[in-house]
Amino acid sequence: MSTQQWNDWHEAHERRRADKHGFLAVTGLYWLGPDPQRIPDAPGTWTTGPDGVVVELDGGESLVVDGTTVTGRYAFGPIEERKEIKAGWGDAVIEVARRGGYDIVRPRHPDSPILKKYNGTPAYAPSDAWVLDGRFVPSDPPRQVTVGAAVEGLEHVYESPGRVEFEVNGTPLALTVFNGIAAGTFQALFTDETSGVTTYAANRNLNIGPPDADGHVVLDFNRATNLPCAYTEFATCPLPPAENRLPIAVEAGEQYPPNP
Structure with a gap:
């Protein structure tokens, strides 16, 4: 991953977020x-x-x-x-x-x-240290997972096809994943020890590509993004499952919006 590739990706993400009907x-x-x-x-x-x-x-x-x-x-x-x-x-x-x-x-x-008034979202500088190998472990059958929402009292139900296991500095970790927008892809909602400090407190989102034949996936935390609830009270965003509260500081991806 080059810095230019990350810059191009994040600029495109910002353009979509700041669309006149976004x-x-x-x-x-x-x-x-x-x-x-x-x-x-x-x-x-x-x-x-x-x-x-x-x-x-x-x-x-x-x-x-x-x-x-x-x-x-x-x-x-x-x-x-x-x-x-x-x-x-x-x-x-x-x-x-x-x-x-x-x-x-x-x-x-x-x-x-x-x-x-939106002027863009700051982010950590991209680093290869936060591009991690993981392994998808399927659930058979897929689980129905109920999570809270940015709106008090509201709940969302997602189908979870399994979890992704990975390591950070020798610490074994895992994320429950939901089905992504594209077939075969995953979405992981998570918090970590930067949440409420340098990143949005309630949730962050990481999109993960399809696993290969051996279940291998890549987690690029440089592309962890904020959900709409980081910017507006008019969002109904889901909160992460309890098990997705990572006990490490993921110093990668988007940070607190300038005007939350």
Whole structure:
């Protein structure tokens, strides 16, 4: 790993984070129920129930869903857990999602105060010392793991295909992993002895590529990143499983945001 490669990766990560409709653009988090509610920074009156999320748009109000302009009553239908639909509204995007078993709405505006003041996230200098070999140990069958969330009282349930074992300076360690976005990849949520000191206290995220035929994986802690809850109160991020609280200082990856 070269410093330039890490710089290119982190610059791309920062660009995605600071996208005009990215997570820093969220201006509110609204929990839907059967009672109709108007939402600041979004059009319409919103409800949810057994058949999913419904919005009633007043005269002159509209949304763009999948490239089609909709008016009046629009049913989004049931949304799968950890999935979302993003509807256009002028220069904004209205995120309709399901988190922890609840339907939510989060408007995303390019002029969000959080996005406007964002100047980037500091990180430890990349080091080959934090590029570690590991071994994936599968669970048979995969386990359902319940974890807490950045929102008090909320829980998330993830499928864990197993754990990744590794060593740091002769100390054997392991991380319970969840399935990553791409098939065969993993996601590890963790804290360590830098948490709350130089890094965000609640959680950090490490993406891990697929194992080879012998179960070998690479853990590049230089690419440990903050989750959205490090930047905004409008996040529902999961917390790490208790066993992922590492008893070492992982002095690698992203540090505390400048304006948490």
